[in-house]
Amino acid sequence: MTEDERDARAVWSALAEPGDEVAGALVQACGAARALSWVDAAIAAGAPDWAALEGPAGATGDRTRRRVSAGLARWAVRRARVEPARDREAAARVAARVVVPGDAEWPAGLDDLGVAAPFALWVRGGPAASQRAVALVGARACSAYGERVAVDLAVDLARRGWQVVSGGAYGIDAGAHRGALLGEGRTLVVLAGGVDRAYPVGNARLLEEVVHTGGAVASEVPPGAVPTRSRFLQRNRLIAASARATVVVEAAWRSGAASTAHHAARLLRPVGAVPGPVTSAASAGCHRLLRDGVAVCVTDAAEVVELAGEAGTDAVAEASAPDGPRDRLPPVARRVLDALPRRGARGADEVAVRAGTTPGEARDMLGLLELDGLVRREAAGWVVADGHEQRPG
């Protein structure tokens, strides 16, 4: 992308609110610089030049013209306030740069947002993008359980080479970023306001630590921009789109984390939810996602990797309790073994009656069990070998 385009995208990031799809469509159709010139000309002339737009954007119908006119009215009131030089200086003060599509560190997944993709990212710290990124999100008002799970998952994901993406908020977000740092991995903080504003202020040190250990802090709005409520909601789409999968660690029935999960689902990215006690309101949103079929149940980092990873290469090894010698027996042999008394001996015929087998089957099975060291033959009959006492049920 040319420097003109980069600069124009930086302007668009200040001019249009995050998620302004009319602006996104215009930039997609004309390129950022040309779209900006066209908007500036329309503002200067007090009227849009539709003919000039039809070259790059194709024929503009009534509906398109209405939407673009509404956009022009919005952008016009802000245009005079946009000062690229001031934004660049503010960025320079915190060593932030403008990252645009085509840059190596542009998270490729953002392109899946189409006309809702951000124009640019303002980035502090190490590269924003990662081939293996997973989002861990959740409630600010989390429980001690939720925070522990967030930290543990992030530590383990970081150690496995996964970048942990989250929103830098208190609670689960902070746990996820801290866990990634503890695991000596990379993490990406996507803020709703400018990257020069630590929001919330209590996480200021955490954000600095992220930047200074190779992680990245990014935002689609320029330095100085305020984190408004609608920007928080729009920010969630960036978290979902930057990661290969989104996992909700803990969330109330209605929550921003659930909105991130739904963004991921709409992008056809896998969504996971960590279950918790049904007695905890902090897990109600996770259970809702599971019940609604939006999310699959994940309980550890291996399962998160399986969710986010490519089929086959990242599959979880089938976990199972180690088989005891008893588990490897055929059902008839098990019944014969169970028909022996806990203490003392029993004859093969009596074993057959109790096990519901023929006497021949009982004798055959007792012979096999003897070879396995599970039973012994004594003068009074068959006994369970030491260390293989019976436990019913």
Place this chain on the structure above:
Amino acid sequence: MTEDERDARAVWSALAEPGDEVAGALVQACGAARALSWVDAAIAAGAPDWAALEGPAGATGDRTRRRVSAGLARWAVRRARVEPARDREAAARVAARVVVPGDAEWPAGLDDLGVAAPFALWVRGGPAASQRAVALVGARACSAYGERVAVDLAVDLARRGWQVVSGGAYGIDAGAHRGALLGEGRTLVVLAGGVDRAYPVGNARLLEEVVHTGGAVASEVPPGAVPTRSRFLQRNRLIAASARATVVVEAAWRSGAASTAHHAARLLRPVGAVPGPVTSAASAGCHRLLRDGVAVCVTDAAEVVELAGEAGTDAVAEASAPDGPRDRLPPVARRVLDALPRRGARGADEVAVRAGTTPGEARDMLGLLELDGLVRREAAGWVVADGHEQRPG
């Protein structure tokens, strides 16, 4: 069913091990009394009369003959031990009766087991069957959390008129039965051994209380029969088949409760699993059922009823946090509201710039917000109305 059939089924319940599908097929084809006569004749003659079987059971191929011959060998070793009079006396001592298919209190769902259906149930207490029965099962070694959830669910299910079915074991089973009693509802205990044997002994008082408050204790094996390990596993199919749905409250990675859930799934009955902390091994089996898609996530009695109930009549009311006035606003109005300062006033044009709207839109929305009582007009500009302070995020 005739008294002959009832008596013969009682004999079969002693003669064949639970789940003996050859016996089940024979009884299904010939009727219990005729099947028993044929077996007795074969034992007496030392050889089966295949021609006599072909009338009721149809042509018997090689494979069928081999399986029936193996069955005869099993049943022959037990036949002399079966004493119907002794079983009837033992049953009478604990006021137990024999319940067979066709009886009003025969749980109709058991018939879905086909040739694996029990021949009879030995029942103490109030009617075994219920139109609205749900199974709550889980680990013996449960956590305090699991026990609390089992009790709470059962109380609530009982109050809603559902019978709670479980296995009478320590832990979750006992919690489920106790909860049903606390909720003044009915409960069904399905034992792996005879109904005259309290197993485990620590639950003896609980079982007596069930019997004396209109609940039922049932088993497919006669009084005096020992609860062997294979009978525990077979018993699980009865729990699943007696209930309209099976819910696992807490279970380890490998567990009998999971086997009950799989029985229910094979019977195409709904299966639920209660989530718990991922840090608790006692919930690992539940999470496994959720991950494998065997169970759906259930967190309270209303969701269990929805699972077990008929579509429509028992659906859970869509739960949601109550909407605040803010939630009912269109997105543009919300952005305008968010563009007001937390303290102090702001002019409409400045609000438009911050909200990314046109000045006209900002004024329109501020007017609407004023009508809703969310903002006020002051000399210095627009302010947020008392009690509607801004919170970001």
